[in-house]
Amino acid sequence: MDQKLEHVGKRPIRPDGVDKVTGRAKFGADFNLPGQLHGRILRSPHPHARLVSIDTSEAEKLSGVKAVVTRDDFNDQEMKLVPAGELMVNYHDLVRNIMAREKVLYQGHAVAAVAATRASIARRALKLIKVEYEILPHVLDVEEAMSEDAPLLHDWMHTVGVEPRPEKPSNIAKRVEFGHGDVDKGFAEADVVIERTFNTQPVHQGYIEPHACVASMSEDGQSEVWCTTQGHFQVRGFCADLLGLDQSSIRVTASEIGGGFGGKTAVYLEPVALALSRKSNRPVKLVMSRSEVFLASGPAPGAKVQVKIGATRDGKITAGQAVLKYQAGGFQGSPVQPGAMCAFAPYDLENVQAIGFDVVTNRPKTAAYRAPGAPISEFAVESVIDELAKKLDIDPLDFRLKNAAREGSKSSYGPKFGPIGLVQTLEKAKAHDHYQASLGKDQGRGVASGFWFNAGGDTCVNLTVNGDGTATVVVGTPDIGGSRASMAMMAAEELNLPLDKVKAVIGDTAALGFNFVTGGSRATFASGMATVNAAKAAKAEMCRRAAKIWDIPEEAVEWEDGSVKPAGENAGEFEPMSLKEIAALAPKTGGPIVGMSQINAQGAAPSFGTHIVDLEVDRETGRVTILRYTVLQDAGRAIHPAYVEGQFQGGAAQGIGWALNEEYIYNEDGLLENPNFLDYRIPVASDLPMIDTVIIEEPNPRHPYGVRGVGETPIVPPMAAIANALENALGIRFTDLPMSPPKVLAALDA
Amino acid sequence: MARQHVTTEINGDTYEVLCEVDQTLLDVLRDELNMTGTKEGCGTGDCGACSVMLNDRLVCSCLVLAAEADGAKVETIEGMAPHEGLHPLQQKFLEHAALQCGICTPGFLVAAKALLDKNPNPTETEVRYWLAGNLCRCTGYDKIIRAVMDAAEELRAS
Amino acid sequence: MVHIVLGGQLKQYTGGQNQLEIDASTIHQLFVRLEKRFPELGPHIEGGLAVAIDGQIYQDSWFEPISDENEIHILPQIAGG
Numbered sequence: 001m002d003q004k005l006e007h008v009g010k011r012p013i014r015p016d017g018v019d020k021v022t023g024r025a026k027f028g029a030d031f032n033l034p035g036q037l038h039g040r041i042l043r044s045p046h047p048h049a050r051l052v053s054i055d056t057s058e059a060e061k062l063s064g065v066k067a068v069v070t071r072d073d074f075n076d077q078e079m080k081l082v083p084a085g086e087l088m089v090n091y092h093d094l095v096r097n098i099m100a101r102e103k104v105l106y107q108g109h110a111v112a113a114v115a116a117t118r119a120s121i122a123r124r125a126l127k128l129i130k131v132e133y134e135i136l137p138h139v140l141d142v143e144e145a146m147s148e149d150a151p152l153l154h155d156w157m158h159t160v161g162v163e164p165r166p167e168k169p170s171n172i173a174k175r176v177e178f179g180h181g182d183v184d185k186g187f188a189e190a191d192v193v194i195e196r197t198f199n200t201q202p203v204h205q206g207y208i209e210p211h212a213c214v215a216s217m218s219e220d221g222q223s224e225v226w227c228t229t230q231g232h233f234q235v236r237g238f239c240a241d242l243l244g245l246d247q248s249s250i251r252v253t254a255s256e257i258g259g260g261f262g263g264k265t266a267v268y269l270e271p272v273a274l275a276l277s278r279k280s281n282r283p284v285k286l287v288m289s290r291s292e293v294f295l296a297s298g299p300a301p302g303a304k305v306q307v308k309i310g311a312t313r314d315g316k317i318t319a320g321q322a323v324l325k326y327q328a329g330g331f332q333g334s335p336v337q338p339g340a341m342c343a344f345a346p347y348d349l350e351n352v353q354a355i356g357f358d359v360v361t362n363r364p365k366t367a368a369y370r371a372p373g374a375p376i377s378e379f380a381v382e383s384v385i386d387e388l389a390k391k392l393d394i395d396p397l398d399f400r401l402k403n404a405a406r407e408g409s410k411s412s413y414g415p416k417f418g419p420i421g422l423v424q425t426l427e428k429a430k431a432h433d434h435y436q437a438s439l440g441k442d443q444g445r446g447v448a449s450g451f452w453f454n455a456g457g458d459t460c461v462n463l464t465v466n467g468d469g470t471a472t473v474v475v476g477t478p479d480i481g482g483s484r485a486s487m488a489m490m491a492a493e494e495l496n497l498p499l500d501k502v503k504a505v506i507g508d509t510a511a512l513g514f515n516f517v518t519g520g521s522r523a524t525f526a527s528g529m530a531t532v533n534a535a536k537a538a539k540a541e542m543c544r545r546a547a548k549i550w551d552i553p554e555e556a557v558e559w560e561d562g563s564v565k566p567a568g569e570n571a572g573e574f575e576p577m578s579l580k581e582i583a584a585l586a587p588k589t590g591g592p593i594v595g596m597s598q599i600n601a602q603g604a605a606p607s608f609g610t611h612i613v614d615l616e617v618d619r620e621t622g623r624v625t626i627l628r629y630t631v632l633q634d635a636g637r638a639i640h641p642a643y644v645e646g647q648f649q650g651g652a653a654q655g656i657g658w659a660l661n662e663e664y665i666y667n668e669d670g671l672l673e674n675p676n677f678l679d680y681r682i683p684v685a686s687d688l689p690m691i692d693t694v695i696i697e698e699p700n701p702r703h704p705y706g707v708r709g710v711g712e713t714p715i716v717p718p719m720a721a722i723a724n725a726l727e728n729a730l731g732i733r734f735t736d737l738p739m740s741p742p743k744v745l746a747a748l749d750a
Numbered sequence: 751m752a753r754q755h756v757t758t759e760i761n762g763d764t765y766e767v768l769c770e771v772d773q774t775l776l777d778v779l780r781d782e783l784n785m786t787g788t789k790e791g792c793g794t795g796d797c798g799a800c801s802v803m804l805n806d807r808l809v810c811s812c813l814v815l816a817a818e819a820d821g822a823k824v825e826t827i828e829g830m831a832p833h834e835g836l837h838p839l840q841q842k843f844l845e846h847a848a849l850q851c852g853i854c855t856p857g858f859l860v861a862a863k864a865l866l867d868k869n870p871n872p873t874e875t876e877v878r879y880w881l882a883g884n885l886c887r888c889t890g891y892d893k894i895i896r897a898v899m900d901a902a903e904e905l906r907a908s
Numbered sequence: 909m910v911h912i913v914l915g916g917q918l919k920q921y922t923g924g925q926n927q928l929e930i931d932a933s934t935i936h937q938l939f940v941r942l943e944k945r946f947p948e949l950g951p952h953i954e955g956g957l958a959v960a961i962d963g964q965i966y967q968d969s970w971f972e973p974i975s976d977e978n979e980i981h982i983l984p985q986i987a988g989g
Contacts, residue, residue: 013844020852021840023787023827027853030786081955119781120770161917177917206887208791208799209853258789258853259887290792337916337984414915414981415960453986456967481850481888520986602966642847646889650850653890677796677885685891686875686882702964
């Protein structure tokens with residue numbers, strides 16, 4: 001890692017930037033095809049009902065309507081688990097989530113879809129579809145859903161993870177448990193034990209670009225799909241299986257993606273658009289409205305969490321225990337498992353136990369959201385940690401340092417940690433001038449730490465050295481936050497080319513082998529690793545070409561500073577040849593020069609962060625204003641530091657929204673009252689201060705440039721940091737999210 | 751549905767459109783004229799992704815009926831860059847890495863230009879409040895605010 | 909013999925054992941032999957499990973070598989948002 005780097009670590013302008021500041025970039029809804037129809041989806045007005053009948057005959061008769069699809073247009077699927085985003089997706093559930101079959105399970109659940117020559121006709125057609133519902137009692141609260149007499153969502157669901165497996169069906173899909181040691185013994189050794197219960201509400205990823213796609217199937221089943229997604233290879237796989245097509249017959253192109261944060265690892269529209277296209281023999285465009293995004297695409301779960309932590313008088317934690325109950329929504333698959341694994345990850349504990357329950361409720365099916373599951377469990381743990389530190393009269397950063405996970409610590413989810421940067425984030429936080437600054441009246445300061453695993457996975461990259469000495473890198477992970485810049489930088493570094501001679505593009509599903517989603521903070525790590533491998537392969541090929549030209553053994557040629565040159569006993573015998581010279585001779589020396597890399601990237605390393613927040617409470621309105629915010633996080637190595645800072649800042653801002661304002665609000669009828677950006681309030685520019693960042697670089701030894709992955713960890717600490725700061729300001733411990741003005745006001749008045 | 755004939759000047763050129771009476775200016779820009787630089791994030795005037803200038807006023811084009819643009823002057827992101835190069839705001843957004851996914855960027859740029867045309871020397875607070883109608887979910891706004899302040903400084907100097 | 913620790917609720921499929929000795933030199937061999945000994949683990953292995961070798965997590969990496977020198981943990985797979 002001590003080589004001199006020309007590009008990595010610098011801040012060049014991103015290659016796709018000009019297109020994005022001029023309006024030229026094509027996002028999901030910007031794509032159109034000749035003859036394209038406009039699709040609309042009819043959605044359930046009820047949170048829970050049996051679908052007795054669907055009569056589409058009147059809609060089909062409307063002039064301009066070319067196709068109507070319902071449950072009858074999708075084959076039923078068996079229980080088959082496929083990895084998707086954060087957890088496994090069950091095909092039996094997936095086909096029911098994209099189009100309701102026996103029942104609707106949440107308000108907004110898709111019931112039918114129409115394709116028509118104009119959007120206005122499609123809208124009118126929806127009103128002509130007659131659906132007979134048998135309304136069923138619904139359940140929204142996670143603990144109510146777990147009770148014996150709760151309305152049952154799926155009569156076939158028996159809790160997994162409990163032995164013996166219950167014979168009676170319930171809404172509890174799964175029980176998980178992680179930990180080691182003996183927590184009862186640990187609590188017995190403690191001088192202080194604190195136990196608290198926390199409530200969190202569902203929050204949406206809130207990407208500004210709604211889901212959108214255009215799908216076109218020809219009469220022989222050959223299909224093309226353009227869509228906004230974090231994983232176009234996954235879209236292809238789901239569409240093929242749900243529609244009974246071969247993967248080779250579907251080509252999916254990922255558009256520019258207007259935010260995802262995990263939510264665009266899920267598939268909603270594409271199979272429906274293909275089914276409409278199959279029926280109409282025309283291309284079909286489907287775009288969600290904002291209210292559809294809130295109602296029918298995955299939020300992160302709401303949850304109920306109990307946490308108990310014990311410590312000795314001198315500040316050593318003796319045991320930690322958490323019970324997590326997460327709302328999965330209408331179908332199983334909340335991120336309670338990673339939530340349980342992450343809950344105590346920042347700490348080196350002898351006795352630790354985290355138990356989780358995945359519970360279905362009549363809410364939209366949850367989807368991955370940035371560090372899925374972790375923000376909820378770590379909010380609860382980091383709040384109790386803060387309370388313990390206060391009770392023991394120990395500085396909260398010192399308390400964390402005393403118990404922090406380090407290299408060699410046994411993680412709360414099992415294996416030992418390799419080199420990790422948590423301690424550096426805590427030490428640098430302590431030394432940061434933010435931590436020393438003085439506070440005024442009604443102001444408070446809080447800190448919290450956070451953890452995410454990061455991931456690798458299937459990855460394929462193709463790098464071509466063009467005849468003019470430039471290079472094109474084709475990557476299969478959609479670029480959601482500037483990753484093409486990082487790929488071009490790493491390729492340019494390897495090939496010793498100026499950055500403007502390397503172009504990185506996202507290839508479609510026909511251009512590359514399978515790539516797992518952009519998610520799990522894996523794009524820069526895994527596609528970066530494959531890009532470096534592909535560049536090395538291209539360099540090796542150029543060395544072989546030179547060896548042929550010079551008629552010397554391949555081993556006698558080496559790559560140095562962007563040129564091939566004879567080495568060993570042949571050193572100095574021939575003039576070195578530049579990449580450009582070798583590239584120009586490619587047709588005569590064996591054809592195009594291409595480096596490929598296809599890997600299942602291993603060696604992902606976790607990232608830890610610590611946040612400091614100062615805030616002020618307006619005692620009259622209960623409004624909390626963030627005054628100052630600092631993110632300190634281990635990036636491994638920042639390829640493009642500006643975009644690493646951007647991940648820190650953006651994650652923190654999302655966490656601030658989760659902490660202070662964002663929530664799904666349901667009425668007694670189980671209907672969502674705020675499916676729009678006016679009433680579901682994400683942070684705006686005037687809500688936030690500048691967000692300071694400190695990038696700590698503890699390189700990942702398993703990545704060629706030390707990358708860890710940075711995207712997810714920054715959303716983990718803010719909720720607890722803010723709750724801790726509120727406690728510091730007011731002496732009141734908040735355990736319910738969001739800590740919105742009405743709640744703060746009520747607590748002040750209590 | 752009944753159609754209405756609308757004549758409007760967009761980025762200096764005259765366009766004639768037959769639009770449905772309930773189509774918004776945003777619908778017409780995107781669906782009829784294929785000017786997809788203006789984005790739809792919400793359709794209810796809450797996110798600012800569809801910001802355009804209508805007769806020198808900053809508006810959410812999703813809240814304007816296309817019929818209202820008859821005889822009006824519209825400016826969109828497609829008209830922001832001068833004949834050569836980029837507008838200083840566009841350039842500063844790139845230099846400051848003020849975009850991640852970029853879907854909100856056209857709206858931010860149009861809104862920020864409207865601010866700087868009115869107030870060439872805004873404070874950070876003024877920039878934050880002016881841009882409070884534009885949602886960005888990726889950046890936490892830090893780099894956007896810096897880019898706008900920096901562009902303002904450059905524009906003042908020129 | 910490689911010493912294996914099963915994480916999470918996997919011990920439910922091994923008759924309650926969360927520590928096992930298995931003769932295996934790769935992750936693939938480990939999975940094959942685990943499934944043979946504990947057929948109930950089969951669907952979970954097929955669905956995807958991660959293996960941590962001395963703390964480094966491997967996912968779907970069958971041919972990674974393992975030996976009695978290594979500390980092996982078997983975990984659910986992890987991805988993210």
